[in-house]
Amino acid sequence: xxxxxxxxxxxxxxxxxxxxxxxxxxxxxxxxxxxxxxxxxxxxxxxxxxxxxxxxxxxxxxxxxxxxxxxxxxxxxxxxxxxxxxxxxxxxxxxxxxxxxxxxxxxxxxxxxxxxxxxxxxxxxxxxxxxxxxxxxxxxxxxxxxxxxxxxxxxxxxxxxxxxxxxxxxxxxxxxxxxxxxxxxxxx
Amino acid sequence: xxxxxxxxxxxxxxxxxxxxxxxxxxxxxxxxxxxxxxxxxxxxxxxxxxxxxxxxxxxxxxxxxxxxxxxxxxxxxxxxxxxxxxxxxxxxxxxxxxxxxxxxxxxxxxxxxxxxxxxxxxxxxxxxxxxxxxxxxxxxxxxxxxxxxxxxxxxxxxxxxxxxxxxxxxxxxxxxxxxxxxxxxxxx
Ligand SMILES: [Mn+2]
Ligand SMILES: [Mn+2]
Numbered sequence: 001x002x003x004x005x006x007x008x009x010x011x012x013x014x015x016x017x018x019x020x021x022x023x024x025x026x027x028x029x030x031x032x033x034x035x036x037x038x039x040x041x042x043x044x045x046x047x048x049x050x051x052x053x054x055x056x057x058x059x060x061x062x063x064x065x066x067x068x069x070x071x072x073x074x075x076x077x078x079x080x081x082x083x084x085x086x087x088x089x090x091x092x093x094x095x096x097x098x099x100x101x102x103x104x105x106x107x108x109x110x111x112x113x114x115x116x117x118x119x120x121x122x123x124x125x126x127x128x129x130x131x132x133x134x135x136x137x138x139x140x141x142x143x144x145x146x147x148x149x150x151x152x153x154x155x156x157x158x159x160x161x162x163x164x165x166x167x168x169x170x171x172x173x174x175x176x177x178x179x180x181x182x183x184x185x186x187x188x
Numbered sequence: 189x190x191x192x193x194x195x196x197x198x199x200x201x202x203x204x205x206x207x208x209x210x211x212x213x214x215x216x217x218x219x220x221x222x223x224x225x226x227x228x229x230x231x232x233x234x235x236x237x238x239x240x241x242x243x244x245x246x247x248x249x250x251x252x253x254x255x256x257x258x259x260x261x262x263x264x265x266x267x268x269x270x271x272x273x274x275x276x277x278x279x280x281x282x283x284x285x286x287x288x289x290x291x292x293x294x295x296x297x298x299x300x301x302x303x304x305x306x307x308x309x310x311x312x313x314x315x316x317x318x319x320x321x322x323x324x325x326x327x328x329x330x331x332x333x334x335x336x337x338x339x340x341x342x343x344x345x346x347x348x349x350x351x352x353x354x355x356x357x358x359x360x361x362x363x364x365x366x367x368x369x370x371x372x373x374x375x376x
Contacts, residue, residue: 011199012248018206019253023239026232041229044214051211060200065207 009062017062017088021069022047024087028077035145045135046071052131057174064124067095071128075100098125099132111159118166126167130174133160137181157182197250205250205276209257210235212275216265223333233323234259240319245362252312255283259316263288286313287320299347306354314355318362321348325369345370 009017025046032042050068053059066088073079074096085093098121101110118129137160144153164178197205213234220230238256241247254276261267262284273281286309289298306317325348332341352366 009199011197011202011250014199014202015206015242015248015250015253018203018210019235019239019242022206022210022235026229026235030228030232031226038219040218041214041231043229043231044218047207047210047214051207054203054207060203062199062203065203 014062017066018069021066021088021092025069025073028073028079032076034139035148036139036143037146038143042072042076048135049128049131052134052174053127056134056177057127057131057171059127059171061124063091063095064127066092067099067124068128068131070096071099071132075103095122095124095128098122099128115159115162115166118163121167123170126170127174130164130167130171130178133164134174134177134181136160137178141181202250205254206257209254209276209280213257213261216261216267220264222327223336224327224331225334226331230260230264236323237316237319240322240362241315244322244365245315245319245359247315247359249312251279251283252315254280255287255312256316256319258284259287259320263291283310283312283316286310287316303347303350303354306351309355311358314358315362318352318355318359318366321352322362322365322369324348325366329369 026043029042029046034040034042034045046069049071050065053065053068059065070079070084070088070092074081074084081093081097084096101114103110105113114129118126121129137157140153140156144150161178161182164175168175214231217230217234222228222230222233234257237259238253241253241256247253258267258272258276258280262269262272269281269285272284289302291298293301302317306314309317325345328341328344332338349366349370352363356363
């Protein structure tokens with residue numbers, strides 16, 4: 001995954017790009033909470049996903065980090081892909097597109113599509129997908145969302161594993177974390 | 189304010205420093221909301237203050253940006269200065285200290301101290317203080333917080349002006365924005 005650890009951007013470009021993406025996502029997710037009992041602000045999730053990519057995955061590619069920060073804005077808020085392109089360019093948009101479910105489809109079909117499309121995503125898309133699942137699996141281990149049975153949480157683990165199996169081969173750090181989660185980390 | 193526009197940090201240092209501060213602040217402010225009717229997540233505020241500094245104030249100094257992201261963690265959450273130092277170093281902590289009220293003091297005394305101490309703060313502390321006030325004044329213009337009278341909001345404008353008058357001379361961009369807010373932007 002050489003392209004995701006290159007450092008071609010200047011420090012000012014990086015500062016600008018991250019601050020702008022953070023502010024954009026925070027405003028867009030303002031009214032949204034995570035599904036946990038504590039009602040954690042939704043923006044904590046994309047911030048956490050970007051942190052997993054950088055600090056645990058070693059991903060230093062600005063486009064990937066911005067896409068991680070923005071990854072749920074189109075799926076979960078009124079944001080359009082055109083808005084992402086206008087603010088962050090087409091490279092970031094391409095990654096966000098790769099990790100955005102089509103909410104017009106039934107939930108089961110969206111889940112099936114995540115599994116079958118994963119192997120065809122770009123390295124950037126695969127990296128964001130893996131970090132997203134790591135965050136969500138850790139969240140599930142901490143507390144099962146309101147309204148979820150233990151079985152539903154277990155099924156999320158099994159399904160996530162099918163998705164991330166399709167993302168293998170581009171980041172061994174993230175793969176190792178996922179393998180540990182799947183082998184040791186199931187909810188009991 | 190030459191020191192606040194230097195770009196001595198590498199892009200990886202900047203990416204690391206901003207992502208870590210964002211995640212730290214988001215976790216610390218998880219259970220806190222802004223005082224607006226919408227109940228905006230508190231983390232939107234420090235993210236917004238950092239954005240004002242960079243995009244409107246032209247401040248590119250990583251220590252200042254990190255201090256902005258962290259500026260309310262000690263005042264409003266269980267965070268200690270030692271924790272800030274352990275995670276972000278003494279330079280960031282020094283700025284956070286400068287913009288942290290002593291909550292053991294009565295509110296009126298804290299407000300008086302902000303006015304009298306402002307001129308003695310570092311350039312970094314002054315910049316964060318101005319951006320913080322810009323964010324809060326714009327918030328007040330959008331909607332008066334729950335439980336606040338119009339008079340209380342007006343008094344906030346007058347008090348903020350006394351504080352930021354003590355911060356003049358280090359960033360003409362931020363000063364101009366504040367001058368416009370004070371002359372045109374009062375709540376009517
Ligand atoms: Mn997500
Ligand atoms: Mn503040």
